[in-house]
Amino acid sequence: MAIIIDETKKVIVQGITGREGRARTRLMREFGTNVVGGCTPGKGGQEVEGIPVYDTVAEVVDASGGIDVSVVFVPARLVKGAAVEAFEAGVKLVMLVPDRVPLWDAMAIAECGAANDAEFIGPNTLGVISPGRAVIGMIGGRADSAKQWFNEPIQGKTVGVMSRSGGMSSSCGYYLSRAGLGISTICHVGGDSVLGLTFPEVALKFQDDAETEAIVLFGEIGGSMEERLAELMQAGRITKPVVAYIGGKAAKEGTRFSHAGAIIEGDRGTHAGKVRAITEAGGVVVDGFGDLPEAACAALGVAVEANR
């Protein structure tokens, strides 16, 4: 199992001929992702890494006999058009990697996705990786690193990871693996204010995943996704153990530290409010990031393995 992505899913890349598209297609392929095609307007007929390139999403979908996921690597201002094209071509899961996508574009994408009964991840996501199976986006950067950094699922010791920080997605996966845990899937939901899948939706997928035994998350100040996750826990819809770290304790109201979503507006989205919500819902919130692996092991009732 695993959530969102595995080796059976058929994946295409929009913007496959660009610098990032090309490099990340290689990573995905080498890690085991089933990349069946790509598209860039005007570049139809070319090949990238031996993968056929078409002009439009509709053409790739047609040629591939249907696909599961499209990963978008186009400049930020073109992301809305790319996402809408994918939804209208019938793609049910679209990953939006680029940073700096305008907020109103993200909301238009959400509206179009909902109208087409489709999901999206991002914008501003590093991607999703299911160790031993497949990766979409760019988590790990290089296939050999990704294989070395993240453990495959281990019965009795497997966690699912979700994070609002790209770099910290990898960090969580790496340090949890070093503590001896297995990873079903790592999902970076993205750093922006309006995102497709957020913690509640991803947690529900982990809840339904037979391999995932606990959920580890790297949250941040701003927005409401940690609070909404806590509501699901309170409602009994998430019953697997939840272990969290919430970043941005020292951040001041109104000042932004990098992630557009990590901004406190008024009394909404504060560090204290998020810690309280998750704790009251029965989750464990660690104070230091370094305490996360130990807390995850404790939640699963297994010992920390040192010096792996």
Add this chain to the structure above:
Amino acid sequence: MARLHEYQGKALLAARGLRIPAGDAVRTAEQAHDAASSLGGKVVLKVQAWITGRKAKGGVLFASSPDEAEAAAAQLLRMRFGNFPVEEVLVEELLDISHELFVSLTIDDAAQAPMLLLDCEGGSGIEDRADSVARIPISVSEGIDRGRVLAVLAESSIPSAAHEALADAIAAIVQTAGDIEARSLEVNPLVVLADGSVCAADCRVTIDDYAVFRHPELGIEIARELDHPATALESVAYRLEQEDHRGTFYFAQLPTEGWESTKGLIGFHGAGGGGSMMSMDAVTNEGYTLANFCDTSGNPSAAKVYRAARVILSQQGLTGYFGSGSGVASQEQFHSAYGLAKAFNELGMTLPVVVRLGGNAEDRAVDILEDACRDLPAAVEGYRKDDTPAFCAERFSALMENASGGASGELTRRVPDWVGGDAEAFPIEGGHVWIDIERCNREITAKLGEWSSGILKDGGEGTPVLACDEETAAKSDSEFIACEIECLRAGHPVLFVDLPIAGIDCPQEVC
């Protein structure tokens, strides 16, 4: 997020058909006198400042004559809120208000849509009535459902004669927010006047930073969230970011009052939002004061990291330099190492440096950084993903305790003496590459080809020439930086990448 002043927001509403009070934004007390005269004498004066609770803080005054208005304006223009001095005062006609409404458009992350908050009892005490405020979701493509607005109004005590005009006004507010891609737009209050007309009595707008590029009409100079007016260095950093879209470079200066009673004033260089925040905590926990926040991430080029380091080190009074990101970066870390090594070498770095370069190719990155800086007065140490931020901060503390005590104000940029003479130069974006041809031979030139990733080649007799067209070379600043640092490491400093920063190395108009 980029913010607009009240009078700027009101002008946008007026352009979409909403009535706003007659008035003028003024910068001097004399101008306030004139404005009050033309408004008939009785006016309200409001500071134009990005604060909440403006009235309670004394930022709103009433005047019944031009002379009173002049005195009031003089008083308001002396005020200061946080780091912001009051520079403008809005002088407006007095309104004969019969009813106040609270209208606020925000972006709702759960609904993935704009949300209109509407309260027909006005904005005062709104925090305590949060549950009774109507929430109306807005469709990005279709706007607001007028029927729902009218339904909320129908439940209120507002005379029905004003309902259509209010619905029009709310539609105009929603339209404005969409047109300018607002992150929030609040009209508190929206008022019904005694004559039954509707008017926006106040307006607060923030614009989505990522959309500012397509709204030149808003005249926003720096689209960044800051709690102070942009400093000269922040403006320099913002311009650099606009000129180079490879990766992200974010720079903000922090309040440093009282740093002398801490262990030191530190230039901070993060990589990635989450990891940066954690690393800031680690170095703060060791007892240091951070002079700035900085983040270079998203696979930045060596040139971008070089410029970021230069901007950080242009701050006066720094006693150390600490860099750290998530620790397990997907990007190959040697690009950052090259950029940092160039900045430290150019400045003859004297301050202790600790940089956590964990992630892909971390061994190569740490090797480049430490080796290229081996002859500098400063201790420069690189760390990897298995070294925690706390450990790196402790290590930094140890280096700081043994430091000679210099400060960044003493650092000056050094350009090799052979640059500018008979040396060979060709232009690249943002500067020039200089090569000391005299000291090149077949062996060194062969290496230059390798270190520049094939941008240079031996043109015969050991003379380096471009192996690509000039356009490609002009975009290869980062390859040339790698080449410069490798030359340095090998003991053959024959290549120098001259990337002067406007506003630091030369005046804005010269560079």
